[in-house]
Amino acid sequence: MPVILNQPWTLLADKTEDYAWFPEAASTFAAENDWLYGVITIVCVIFFIPIAFSLFYFAVRYRKPKGGKAESNTAHNTPLELAWSIGPSFFLVGMFILGAKAYLNHRTVPDGARDIKVQSSSWNWSFDYGGGTVHPELHIVVEEPTKLSMRSTDVIHSLFVPAFRAKKDIVPGRYNYMWFEPTVASRKVSDEELAAAKKKMKDLGEENWNFDELDFTPDGYTYYDLYCTEYCGLNHSEMQTVVVVHETQEDLDAWIKKYSMRGENEDPADYGRKLYSRRGCSGCHSLDGSKRVGPSFQEVFGNKRPLTDGDVVVADENYVRESILYPKAKVSAGYQPVMPSYKGQLTEDDIHSLVEFLKEVSEYSPAEVVAGDPESSNEEKPAEGKNATDTEAK
Numbered sequence: 001m002p003v004i005l006n007q008p009w010t011l012l013a014d015k016t017e018d019y020a021w022f023p024e025a026a027s028t029f030a031a032e033n034d035w036l037y038g039v040i041t042i043v044c045v046i047f048f049i050p051i052a053f054s055l056f057y058f059a060v061r062y063r064k065p066k067g068g069k070a071e072s073n074t075a076h077n078t079p080l081e082l083a084w085s086i087g088p089s090f091f092l093v094g095m096f097i098l099g100a101k102a103y104l105n106h107r108t109v110p111d112g113a114r115d116i117k118v119q120s121s122s123w124n125w126s127f128d129y130g131g132g133t134v135h136p137e138l139h140i141v142v143e144e145p146t147k148l149s150m151r152s153t154d155v156i157h158s159l160f161v162p163a164f165r166a167k168k169d170i171v172p173g174r175y176n177y178m179w180f181e182p183t184v185a186s187r188k189v190s191d192e193e194l195a196a197a198k199k200k201m202k203d204l205g206e207e208n209w210n211f212d213e214l215d216f217t218p219d220g221y222t223y224y225d226l227y228c229t230e231y232c233g234l235n236h237s238e239m240q241t242v243v244v245v246h247e248t249q250e251d252l253d254a255w256i257k258k259y260s261m262r263g264e265n266e267d268p269a270d271y272g273r274k275l276y277s278r279r280g281c282s283g284c285h286s287l288d289g290s291k292r293v294g295p296s297f298q299e300v301f302g303n304k305r306p307l308t309d310g311d312v313v314v315a316d317e318n319y320v321r322e323s324i325l326y327p328k329a330k331v332s333a334g335y336q337p338v339m340p341s342y343k344g345q346l347t348e349d350d351i352h353s354l355v356e357f358l359k360e361v362s363e364y365s366p367a368e369v370v371a372g373d374p375e376s377s378n379e380e381k382p383a384e385g386k387n388a389t390d391t392e393a394k
């Protein structure tokens with residue numbers, strides 16, 4: 001028998017979470033924040049109802065018929081005025097004190113908090129765990145205070161983890177920080193469940209992991225949402241990632257190690273593909289030829305690229321390297337110079353892997369200059385011809 005007939009309340013129980021006042025509470029801030037929010041809401045309602053009611057009541061009660069003569073005003077009622085000024089101010093001062101205490105708690109990082117460097121850019125998050133490990137997911141340890149040292153490379157972003165009740169703006173040109181202490185660890189899903197999900201993603205041909213559909217990460221951990229809550233341009237709503245809370249420091253260290261660098265026998269192009277999604281290139285560069293904020297990688301390597309200053313260059317290894325380290329040195333025609341520099345953030349091996357990956361995904365079309373250069377000649381062969389055979393061989 002379907003559950004709904006057998007035990008209808010279980011259906012409701014499953015749903016209550018969806019309609020709850022607040023998202024799940026998973027940090028030391030949550031209880032106090034929610035309580036204070038509740039108190040302030042109740043105070044507001046207590047005042048709002050009698051005020052709104054009196055407004056309508058008096059409007060009706062003292063209505064005069066058309067053409068009636070207006071009565072003279074009563075100018076003062078001192079006891080009444082004192083009562084309605086002093087009475088509510090107690091509530092206001094009380095709310096201020098409670099709010100200020102909570103705010104100071106949010107701003108006072110406890111000693112010994114683990115420091116993670118956060119870089120935000122339109123529309124990516126990257127978390128630096130030290131030792132060259134950078135990843136778009138935030139991974140921390142349960143019951144350990146964590147500090148985020150945050151900066152933005154372009155516009156104002158704001159980091160928000162609803163389950164932690166923690167949120168802070170990130171302003172370009174200065175560091176900002178926040179902290180929190182998670183109280184509920186992520187769960188690890190079974191290997192079978194993870195394998196099934198991986199297969200499904202592969203069958204669907206998903207380029208990236210589909211977080212809307214799956215409530216765990218590609219490493220099999222359940223997660224909390226983290227997103228940008230400051231409108232920061234076109235794809236602002238997609239500037240989201242996840243927080244995974246590890247049970248132990250050892251578990252986190254193992255995870256960090258897994259992402260620290262290219263595996264010993266790992267093919268550079270395969271690793272480049274990982275960096276492509278891990279380091280945020282995928283937010284601006286597609287692989288299927290469609291134009292995002294930047295040109296599709298399908299059309300880059302080996303092709304003639306028109307620049308905004310009218311020059312045309314062939315996208316060889318050095319050009320790609322320069323584009324990654326000094327994106328503003330040569331700007332592709334038809335695009336804004338908004339790519340962040342990855343100088344100091346990618347190792348030479350990372351760049352090499354990205355170059356190999358670009359070679360793999362690029363479609364070589366010697367006949368045309370992709371963004372349309374009026375003087376493009378159809379005969380001239382680009383210097384980097386190797387890629388042509390690469391692509392044809394497939």
Ligand code: HEC
Pocket residue numbers: 121122123124275276279280281282283284285293294295300305315319320323324327328330331332335336337338339340342354
């Ligand atoms: C915020 C969006 C953004 C991100 C993130 C980004 N790029 Fe770009 N990229 C652009 C834009 C826009 C251009 C074109 C303008 C220019 O040349 O600077 C570009 C240009 C390039 C070019 C030159 C392409 C051409 O037309 O010849 C390469 C190569 C490149 N990016 C590689 C990367 C790699 C590798 C990453 C990740 C490590 C990355 N980009 C991340 C926006 C981005």
Ligand SMILES: [Cu+2]
Pocket residue numbers: 122123156157158228229230231232236239
């Ligand atoms: Cu943002």
